[in-house]
Amino acid sequence: MEEGDEGIEKKAAGEIEEVAKKLNAERIVLYPYAHLSPKLAPPDVAVNVLKNLETVLNENYEVCRAPFGWYKSFVISCKGHPLSELSKEIRNENDKEESEALKAEKKTTYWYIMTPDGTLHAVDEFDYRNYPNLKKFVDYEISGTRAVKQIPPHVELMQKLELADYEPGSDSGNMRYYPKGKLIKALIEDFVEQKVLDFGAMEVETPIMYDFNHPSLKSYLNRFPARQYQVLSGKDKYFLRFAACFGQFLMMHDATFSYKQLPIHIYELAKYAFRREQKGELVGLRRLRAFTMPDMHTLAMDMEQAKSDFKKQYEMAIEVLKSFGLELGDYEVAIRFTREFYNENKEFIKSLVELVKRPVLIQMWDERFFYFVLKFEFNFVDNMDKAAALSTVQIDVENARRYEITYYDEKGDKKYPYILHCSPSGAVERVIYSMLEKAYRDSTKGIKPSFPVWLSPVQVRIIPVKDDFTGCAIQEMDAIKNSGFRVDIDDRDLSVSRKIRDAEKEWIPYIVVLGEKEKESGKLTVRIRGNGVKEMSREELINLLHRETAGFPKRKLPLPTMLSMRPKFRG
RNA sequence: GCCACCGUAGCUCAGCCGGUGGAGCGCCACCUUGGUAAGGUGGAGGUCGCGGGUUCGAUUCCCGCCGGUGGCUCCA
Numbered sequence: 080m081e082e083g084d085e086g087i088e089k090k091a092a093g094e095i096e097e098v099a100k101k102l103n104a105e106r107i108v109l110y111p112y113a114h115l116s117p118k119l120a121p122p123d124v125a126v127n128v129l130k131n132l133e134t135v136l137n138e139n140y141e142v143c144r145a146p147f148g149w150y151k152s153f154v155i156s157c158k159g160h161p162l163s164e165l166s167k168e169i170r171n172e173n174d175k176e177e178s179e180a181l182k183a184e185k186k187t188t189y190w191y192i193m194t195p196d197g198t199l200h201a202v203d204e205f206d207y208r209n210y211p212n213l214k215k216f217v218d219y220e221i222s223g224t225r226a227v228k229q230i231p232p233h234v235e236l237m238q239k240l241e242l243a244d245y246e247p248g249s250d251s252g253n254m255r256y257y258p259k260g261k262l263i264k265a266l267i268e269d270f271v272e273q274k275v276l277d278f279g280a281m282e283v284e285t286p287i288m289y290d291f292n293h294p295s296l297k298s299y300l301n302r303f304p305a306r307q308y309q310v311l312s313g314k315d316k317y318f319l320r321f322a323a324c325f326g327q328f329l330m331m332h333d334a335t336f337s338y339k340q341l342p343i344h345i346y347e348l349a350k351y352a353f354r355r356e357q358k359g360e361l362v363g364l365r366r367l368r369a370f371t372m373p374d375m376h377t378l379a380m381d382m383e384q385a386k387s388d389f390k391k392q393y394e395m396a397i398e399v400l401k402s403f404g405l406e407l408g409d410y411e412v413a414i415r416f417t418r419e420f421y422n423e424n425k426e427f428i429k430s431l432v433e434l435v436k437r438p439v440l441i442q443m444w445d446e447r448f449f450y451f452v453l454k455f456e457f458n459f460v461d462n463m464d465k466a467a468a469l470s471t472v473q474i475d476v477e478n479a480r481r482y483e484i485t486y487y488d489e490k491g492d493k494k495y496p497y498i499l500h501c502s503p504s505g506a507v508e509r510v511i512y513s514m515l516e517k518a519y520r521d522s523t524k525g526i527k528p529s530f531p532v533w534l535s536p537v538q539v540r541i542i543p544v545k546d547d548f549t550g551c552a553i554q555e556m557d558a559i560k561n562s563g564f565r566v567d568i569d570d571r572d573l574s575v576s577r578k579i580r581d582a583e584k585e586w587i588p589y590i591v592v593l594g595e596k597e598k599e600s601g602k603l604t605v606r607i608r609g610n611g612v613k614e615m616s617r618e619e620l621i622n623l624l625h626r627e628t629a630g631f632p633k634r635k636l637p638l639p640t641m642l643s644m645r646p647k648f649r650g
Numbered sequence: 651g652c653c654a655c656c657g658u659a660g661c662u663c664a665g666c667c668g669g670u671g672g673a674g675c676g677c678c679a680c681c682u683u684g685g686u687a688a689g690g691u692g693g694a695g696g697u698c699g700c701g702g703g704u705u706c707g708a709u710u711c712c713c714g715c716c717g718g719u720g721g722c723u724c725c726a
Contacts, residue, residue: 230719230720247718354726356725359651359652359724360723362719366725574689575684578684578687582687604685606686649661650662
C-alpha cells in the first residue's frame with residue numbers, strides 16, 4: 080500500500096479474481112507485506128484496504144487473511160502453471176484529481192468592458208482603438224493569443240544589468256540575485272513595508288511550511304489549482320506556503336478582538352512564497368516557483384467596512400505602482416465579482432472604474448466558485464503580449480469560517496469578519512520584470528530606458544579624467560554619499576568616453592566627469608540621463624537628488640565604490 | 651505536464667558533408683593619462699551541457715537525461 084492507494088480494493092479484487100479464475104483456485108491468502116517503498120501509506124489505510132479486500136473476495140472464494148504487522152517470514156512453493164508465480168502492481172489511475180478551483184474556472188463566466196461611466200460593453204463589441212494594451216490583455220485572458228517567438232526582453236536586461244539570473248543549481252524558477260538586483264528588491268520591499276505600515280498594518284512573520292493534515296489548511300489547499308512544494312521533516316509531510324494566508328489566519332484564529340478594533344490589518348512579506356508552477360510556464364522574472372510577495376490581510380466588520388477598505392487599498396495600489404514608474408495606462412485593470420455582488424453594489428464598482436479613468440475588463444460569475452466575491456488586479460502587458468498580475472485585493476467571505484476567526488460584536492456575540500487579501504505591489508520580482516519590460520518598450524520608442532532614481536543601484540558615477548583627480552573624486556563622492564546617496568568612482572585605466580559608455584549601459588542617472596576644469600571652477604559637470612550635460616554645484620546636485628528621491632527608502636551601495644575593485648558577475 | 655527549437659571560452663556567437671576547435675567582448679600584462687557612448691599591442695583561458703550508442707575515430711550522427719526558450723495549458 081502506497082500513498083494514494085485508498086479505495087483500490089475493488090480494482091484489486093477484480094484483478095485477483097481474474098487470475099484465480101484462470102487457475103481454478105478456490106482459496107486465497109491475503110498476506111500484508113510492507114515492501115521497500117519511499118511512500119508507504121499509513122498502516123490504518125493498509126489494514127482498511129486489506130479488510131475490504133477480504134470482504135469482497137469472500138463472496139466467491141475462501142479467503143485467509145494473515146494478521147497485519149507481523150514480521151515478514153513466509154515460504155512460497157510454486158508448482159504447475161506459470162501463472163502460479165506472478166507479481167502484479169495495481170494502482171489508482173485517477174490520482175490527479177481536479178481541484179475545486181480548477182473545476183470552477185471551467186464554469187460559466189461572463190466578460191465585459193466597463194467604461195468610467197459605469198456602462199458594460201460586450202468584449203467583442205468594444206472599440207479598442209485607443210486601448211491597444213487592453214485589447215491584448217482581453218485576448219490574453221479570454222482566448223490566450225500569443226506573440227512571436229523571442230526571448231522576453233526583460234530576461235536579457237536582468238542579466239546584462241547584473242540584477243538576477245537563472246540558478247542551474249536549484250529547481251527551475253528559483254533565481255539568484257546579484258548585488259544590484261538584491262538592492263532593488265530590498266528597496267521595493269522597504270517601500271511597500273513603509274506604505275502598509277502607514278496604512279495601519281501590523282507586521283508579523285509566520286512559518287514558510289505547514290502541515291498537510293491540518294484540517295483548516297487541508298480544505299483551503301483544495302481551493303487552489305497550483306501544486307505545492309513538499310517538504311519532509313522526518314516522516315512528517317509539509318507543504319511550502321504559496322501565500323502568507325495560512326500563518327496569518329492561524330494567528331488571527333488565536334487572537335481576541337472586538338468590533339471596536341476593526342478593521343485590523345496584518346502584513347507580512349512572504350519571502351518566499353512557493354508555487355510549483357508548470358515548467359513551461361516559468362520565464363525569467365515573470366513567473367517563478369519561489370517569489371517574494373507582500374501580503375496584507377484585513378479583518379473587516381461587515382461588507383460596508385470591507386468595501387471601504389477595499390477602495391482605500393485600491394488607491395494605495397495605484398500609488399505604489401506609480402512609485403515604480405508604472406502609471407495608469409502602463410497596466411490594465413481587471414475587476415471580477417459575482418453577479419449577486421454586482422447587483423447589490425453597482426455604484427461601488429462604477430466608482431472603482433471612475434478612479435482609473437479608463438475602461439477595465441470585467442469578469443462576472445453567476446455563482447461564487449472562489450473564496451471571494453470581489454477582486455481586482457492590475458495587470459502588466461509585456462512586449463510579448465503576455466499579461467502578469469501585479470497588485471490585487473480580494474474580499475474573502477469564506478475563510479473566517481474555515482479558520483474560525485471571530486470578533487465580538489456590540490452585544491458580546493462572536494461574529495465572522497470579512498477578510499481582505501491584498502498585495503499592494505504584487506510579487507517583488509514581477510515589479511522588476513514590469514519595470515524592465517517597460518524600459519525596453521521605452522527604448523524601442525527612442526526613450527532612454529531607466530529606473531526611478533530612488534531604485535537606481537548607482538545614482539551618481541564620478542569619472543575622473545586622469546588618475547590625478549581620483550583624490551578629488553573621493554572628496555566629491557564622500558560629500559554626496561553622506562547626504563544619503565549611492566555614488567561610485569570609475570577609477571579604471573580607460574578613456575573618458577569609454578567610461579561614459581559603460582555608465583550609460585548601466586542606466587546611471589547622473590554621471591559626473593571630473594578634471595582640471597571642475598577643479599578650477601569648483602562646479603560639477605553632470606551628464607543627466609536622457610537630458611544632456613549640465614553644469615552645477617555639488618549642492619545643486621545633492622538637492623536634485625533629494626527632490627528625485629523624496630519620500631522613498633534609502634539604502635547604501637552594496638558594492639565596492641571603486642569600479643576597479645568590482646568583480647563581473649556576468650560576462 | 652505536452653509539442654518544437656536551442657545548449658561550443660566568463661559573455662555573445664561562428665565551426666560545410668564525422669578526422670582531437672575559432673572570433674569579438676571580458677580577464678591578465680605592457681604601452682597610452684584621456685573631456686562626454688568602445689585608445690593600442692600581447693597573453694592566459696575550452697572534459698564542445700551530462701550519460702550511453704554507432705564508428706578505426708564523435709563537438710559533428712542516433713537515443714536518453716538535464717538546462718534554457720517559444721507554443722499549448724494555467725495563474726492565489
